[in-house]
Amino acid sequence: MATDRDAVLEAAVGVLSRRPTAHLDEIARAAGISRATLHRLFPGRDALIHEIGLLSLQRFATALDTAAVEQGDAQAALRRLVDAAVPDAMLCAFLAGENQLYESNEVNDLWDVQIERLHALFLRGQREGTFRIELSAAWLSEAFFDLVAGIGWAIQDGRLAPRDAAFSLAELFLGGALRRPDAPVGAPPTHSTSDRKPETDTP
Amino acid sequence: MATDRDAVLEAAVGVLSRRPTAHLDEIARAAGISRATLHRLFPGRDALIHEIGLLSLQRFATALDTAAVEQGDAQAALRRLVDAAVPDAMLCAFLAGENQLYESNEVNDLWDVQIERLHALFLRGQREGTFRIELSAAWLSEAFFDLVAGIGWAIQDGRLAPRDAAFSLAELFLGGALRRPDAPVGAPPTHSTSDRKPETDTP
DNA sequence: GTATTCTGAGACACCCACGTCTCATCTGCA
DNA sequence: TGCAGATGAGACGTGGGTGTCTCAGAATAC
Numbered sequence: 257m258a259t260d261r262d263a264v265l266e267a268a269v270g271v272l273s274r275r276p277t278a279h280l281d282e283i284a285r286a287a288g289i290s291r292a293t294l295h296r297l298f299p300g301r302d303a304l305i306h307e308i309g310l311l312s313l314q315r316f317a318t319a320l321d322t323a324a325v326e327q328g329d330a331q332a333a334l335r336r337l338v339d340a341a342v343p344d345a346m347l348c349a350f351l352a353g354e355n356q357l358y359e360s361n362e363v364n365d366l367w368d369v370q371i372e373r374l375h376a377l378f379l380r381g382q383r384e385g386t387f388r389i390e391l392s393a394a395w396l397s398e399a400f401f402d403l404v405a406g407i408g409w410a411i412q413d414g415r416l417a418p419r420d421a422a423f424s425l426a427e428l429f430l431g432g433a434l435r436r437p438d439a440p441v442g443a444p445p446t447h448s449t450s451d452r453k454p455e456t457d458t459p
Numbered sequence: 460m461a462t463d464r465d466a467v468l469e470a471a472v473g474v475l476s477r478r479p480t481a482h483l484d485e486i487a488r489a490a491g492i493s494r495a496t497l498h499r500l501f502p503g504r505d506a507l508i509h510e511i512g513l514l515s516l517q518r519f520a521t522a523l524d525t526a527a528v529e530q531g532d533a534q535a536a537l538r539r540l541v542d543a544a545v546p547d548a549m550l551c552a553f554l555a556g557e558n559q560l561y562e563s564n565e566v567n568d569l570w571d572v573q574i575e576r577l578h579a580l581f582l583r584g585q586r587e588g589t590f591r592i593e594l595s596a597a598w599l600s601e602a603f604f605d606l607v608a609g610i611g612w613a614i615q616d617g618r619l620a621p622r623d624a625a626f627s628l629a630e631l632f633l634g635g636a637l638r639r640p641d642a643p644v645g646a647p648p649t650h651s652t653s654d655r656k657p658e659t660d661t662p
Numbered sequence: 663g664t665a666t667t668c669t670g671a672g673a674c675a676c677c678c679a680c681g682t683c684t685c686a687t688c689t690g691c692a
Numbered sequence: 693t694g695c696a697g698a699t700g701a702g703a704c705g706t707g708g709g710t711g712t713c714t715c716a717g718a719a720t721a722c
Contacts, residue, residue: 300681391636399631
């Protein structure tokens with residue numbers, strides 16, 4: 257039953273992330289249920305938005321957990337985080353788009369905790385000499401989350417193949433856009449860090 | 460008078476970029492005018508949103524023009540674009556947040572043109588050997604625009620100092636997050652291309 | 663000084679999305 | 693087959709944002 261609710265929430269994200277003013281009819285249709293059932297699952301629109309925010313933050317928190325961002329060297333931790341976060345990139349896109357929307361302390365507190373964990377990761381990496389110190393850890397956190405959100409949008413709109421997502425994100429964020437003739441960033445040309453096996457790419 | 464309209468539009472962006480469902484009362488108050496005057500300037504909510512999109516795209520197009528992205532080597536062109544686009548980053552943030560909103564062909568066509576120019580810049584840079592070819596030009600375009608939007612949000616919420624914005628954007632996007640002991644990205648330690656002078660870093 | 667224009671404040675009606683309800687249908691289980 | 697639970701379709705009333713209007717006051721020009 258909880259899975260059912262989550263499936264509806266994810267479908268709702270797919271609609272609301274791009275059209276925040278979408279009607280409940282549209283959301284229900286996207287979830288494959290009727291408006292009546294949507295109202296049975298969630299009391300109202302506010303409750304729906306609230307639970308989307310909660311789900312998204314919980315997923316991101318789980319990604320931080322499974323990536324064990326507090327352990328190991330910072331670069332490897334970030335690569336693990338990329339792999340863990342990309343599947344839920346669309347939820348992050350929703351958060352990035354309207355995180356100001358929440359008056360709920362529950363959501364805001366959870367948000368602060370996760371951002372703080374991300375911030376700590378970059379601070380640690382800077383102290384270790386892994387990350388650049390010319391860029392503030394706050395900006396690195398912000399930019400990383402923005403790129404995750406961008407991944408979510410791009411995948412949703414079919415502009416980016418899901419199997420390329422993790423590689424594209426990790427390489428661009430860590431290594432930047434400039435070509436370096438001497439040495440690659442750290443990831444070999446084989447897509448070891450990103451996804452399982454590349455076959456088709458039309459979502 | 461056109462300046463008046465633009466000022467209202469920019470104020471509206473400040474509200475709508477974070478709260479897409481904001482009432483017209485709120486937008487009018489943010490612009491320092493009454494709801495009646497807002498209705499005199501723009502027939503309705505749809506027209507307001509439409510003109511915001513138009514203004515944003517025109518500003519971005521102007522940034523592409525002043526940066527002369529079609530000329531010179533690609534890296535320098537991109538750095539010029541950063542400097543030109545950052546002042547209107549919040550408008551880009553609005554576009555990134557709800558570019559699906561527009562059914563207007565006028566807006567969509569303008570959007571496609573600008574994205575195509577950005578795409579062409581990265582393609583050219585890849586052919587010149589400036590930009591990495593492991594990352595698709597489409598993804599580089601997308602990510603660049605996402606970061607510009609992130610800059611806009613971060614500045615608006617006070618998480619990033621405006622004078623650090625261009626430097627942070629250019630350095631992260633071009634050089635990535637990883638520290639390179641041997642050589643800097645290409646911009647000498649003096650921030651010649653982006654901003655005037657870095658001093659503090661606590662936003 | 664008047665006259666003109668523009669603006670803000672408020673009132674008003676309209677409309678549509680929302681929330682709730684009922685009822686028929688379908689499914690799962692004994 | 694019969695029962696219980698869940699779902700979809702539709703109707704209905706309501707509320708709040710929106711669009712329009714009027715009128716008083718301020719600003720500017722003459």
